Amino acid sequence: MKAEELRRYTLHELHQLLHQKRKELSDLRYRNAQSPLSDAPSKIPALRKDIARILTVLNQKRHERTQ
Numbered sequence: 001m002k003a004e005e006l007r008r009y010t011l012h013e014l015h016q017l018l019h020q021k022r023k024e025l026s027d028l029r030y031r032n033a034q035s036p037l038s039d040a041p042s043k044i045p046a047l048r049k050d051i052a053r054i055l056t057v058l059n060q061k062r063h064e065r066t067q
Contacts, residue, residue: 001050006057014061018054021047 006014025047031037032044 001053003053003057006053007060009057011058011061014054014058018051018058021051021054025051 006017009017025044028037028044028047032041037043
């Protein structure tokens with residue numbers, strides 16, 4: 001998911017997406033702790049990057065609202 005795509009979302013939608021991605025990351029980490037992920041071990045870093053992008057866009061939108 002690219003930052004350009006994320007900028008189209010509203011603050012509420014971004015918060016929902018962030019919650020969803022964090023839940024997905026938590027589930028993947030749990031599954032990985034039980035037994036190593038054989039299907040796609042690169043999903044965890046990809047999710048972490050998506051979460052960082054979402055947080056960046058959220059902070060940018062908040063900063064724009066205060067100015």
